[in-house]
Amino acid sequence: MKDSDYATKPVFVKNFMDGFKAALKNGPHAFITDFSKCDFTKMYMHFLAIREKKKEMTSEEKKRIKAQKDIDEEPYTWATIDGRREKVGNFRVEPPGLFRGRGEHPKMGKIKRRVVPEDITINIGKDAKVPEPPAGHSWKAVIHNDTATWLAGWNDVINVKDWKYVQFGATSTVKAESDQKKYEKARSLHKYIEKIRKDYKRNMMSESKEMAQLAVATYLVDKLALRAGGEKDEDLADTVGVCTLRAGHIKFMDDNVIEFDFLGKDSIQYLQQHKIDEVAYKCLQRFVQGKGPDVDIFDHVDPQKVNAHLQTLMPGLTIKVFRTYNASITLDRLLKDTKKNDTTLQKKATYDAANKEVAILCNHQKGVSKAHDAQMEKLAEKKKDLAKQVAEMKKKTDDKNQKKKLAALKERQSKLAIQMNMKEELKTVSLGTSKINYLDPRITLSWCKRHEVPPNVVFTKALIDKFHWAMDCEMEFSFVQEDAVEVKPAE
DNA sequence: GTACAGACTTGGAACAATATTA
DNA sequence: TAATATTGTTCCAAGTCTGTAC
Structure with missing residues (x-):
């Protein structure tokens, strides 16, 4: 924590000191009140030393410790x-x-106290043996709720209203079934999508403000895969989704282009320009008219209302289904460009490119690694060096293998160029999130079958386990069901 | 209709393991 | 073979959505 930039944030420091002072209040160190006079170097060095020691262990030692840990935890x-x-x-x-x-969270730095057995509620079958609490302790409660899937839970110690749960793992039947249901629902949205798009295009022109806002919100959800945006408490970071967008979050540009600039989930910035539907553009102008930058654009609707309306068009439809639908159908569409005769490596590149497109659509980002610039510089050095080698090789007219060597160098140059390009392009794009949560695995796995790409080229072991339910999908599986008519993406 | 508790999914960062490079 | 880069896993914060009570 010391070398993260949390320690430089005043809110963090204040919250931490409040907790720290309270902890010291009745002891011999009650005189400590000023963070700037505290020196935590000794503690820091202590933990650094532990980390170093860990690093120095041989891989056999590490393996032995890991194996023992697995046995203990089993x-x-x-x-x-x-x-x-x-x-x-x-x-x-x-x-x-x-x-x-994350972001400007008003509670950052607060001390998270230890959770004790007395905080824990156990949810277990009526006749099952209740696990023993640690000696001298007891559980808060033992309940038998067979309609919920959680096994144990406790009130979060920071946001006391929130619950934390112990849940089954990703490979479990409950999770697999719910995952499958999620993708089937997204898939069936395709059969309704034309009707839904017609519905919101018509309603944008409605006299009723609520109806028009409902329509434009749905349009943005469909076209830009935005999140719902529920109302949040004051004591959380100020982030928004569609329904909580404020006038200051959008800028009207020429030619029906709108610039969106707001903080979404996890305080990740959504900064994108999109040319949008002309009517929607005019509606938005009307919605923000006379409003200051901090006023809600969609003041007549909320996620519940949008979802209720969506459910009049398709059973079970909610805002988040659009994200799954648009992510999956984008992958499905882009993978069609895979060339039959490409190498596995080239096919993987096609897959990654499609994956990247989806990640950008969903605005899945990551922080730029600290080493990024240095690494790019290194690659640039390499590039220079290669160029030099090429120039030298060109002069060696007496070398009978000159042509061959030159070709090999050129090949290395082009590979390096691709690598540098990819690295730069992906420095803020996170590919994993969509793979785990948004892309129907059957699209990927049927593609693997058709193109003879082993699943482990695109899925990690954990993902292969998680998607076991999709492993035996048909080679001809298509996210767009056969009886569906062709539909273009939202315009 | 609205507010809120409850339950579950989604998300980036940190950490760990493995692969690649010098 | 060590240093470095990449990939994979875990952690826990932060969303969405449903059901219930008023």
Whole structure:
């Protein structure tokens, strides 16, 4: 924490000091009140030393320790549901520490106290043996709710209204079934999408402000894959989604182009310009008219209303289904460009390019790694060096292998160029999130079958396990069902 | 209709393991 | 073979959405 930039944020420092002072209040160190006079170097060095020691261990030592840890934890990693023994996801409670809220979170730096057995509610079958709490302790409660899938839970110690749950792991039947349902729902949206698009285009012109806002909000959700944007408490970071967009978050440019600039989930900036539907553009101008930058654009609707309207058009449809639908159908469409005779490596590049497109659509970002610039510089050095080698080789007219060597050098040059390009382009784009949450695995796996690409080229072991339910999908699987008519993306 | 608790999914960062390069 | 880069996994914060109570 010391070398992260949290320690430079006043809110963080204040919250931390409030907690720290309270902890010291009745002891011999109660005189400590000023953060700037505190020197945590000794503690820092201590933890640094532990980390160094870990690094120095031989891989055999590391393996031995890991194996022992696995044995110790084994009893806690399984639970039985409907007679099946299945993997538990997060079986450990969260350890004490300092709260690391994202963005400008008003509670960042608060001390997260230890969670004790007395905080924990156990949810277990009526006749099952209740796990023993640690000696001298007892559980807060033991309940038998067989309509919920969580195994244990406690009130979060920072946002007390929130609950934290112990859940089954990604490979479990409950998770697999719900994942499957999610993708089937997104897939069936395709059958309704034309009707829905017609509906919102018509309603944009409605006299009713609520109807018009409903329509424009749905349009933005469909076209830009934005999130719903529920109302948030004051004591959380100020982030927004469609329904909570404020006038200051959009700028009207020429030619029906709108610039969106707001902080979304996890305080990730959404900064994109889009040419949008002419009527929607005019509607938005009307919605913001006379409003200051801090006033809601969609003051007549909220996610509940949008979802209720969507459900009049398709059973079970909600805003987030559009994200899944548009992500999956984009992958489906782009993978069609895969060339039959390409090498596996080239096919993977096609896949990654499609994946990247989806990540940009969903605005999945990551921070630029600290080493990025240095790494790029290194590659640039390499590029220079290669250029020099090429120039020298060109002079060696007496070398009978000159042509061959030159070709090899050129090949290395082009590979390096592609590598540099990719690295720069992906420095802020996160590909993993859409793979885990938005892309129907059957699109990927059927593509693997058709193009003879082993699944582990595009999926990690954990993902292959998570998507076990999709492994035996048909080679001809198509996200767009056969009986569906052709539909173009939202304009 | 609205507010809120409850339950579950989604998300980036940190950390760990593995692969690649010098 | 060590240093560095890349890939994979874990952690836990932060969303969405449903059901219920008034």
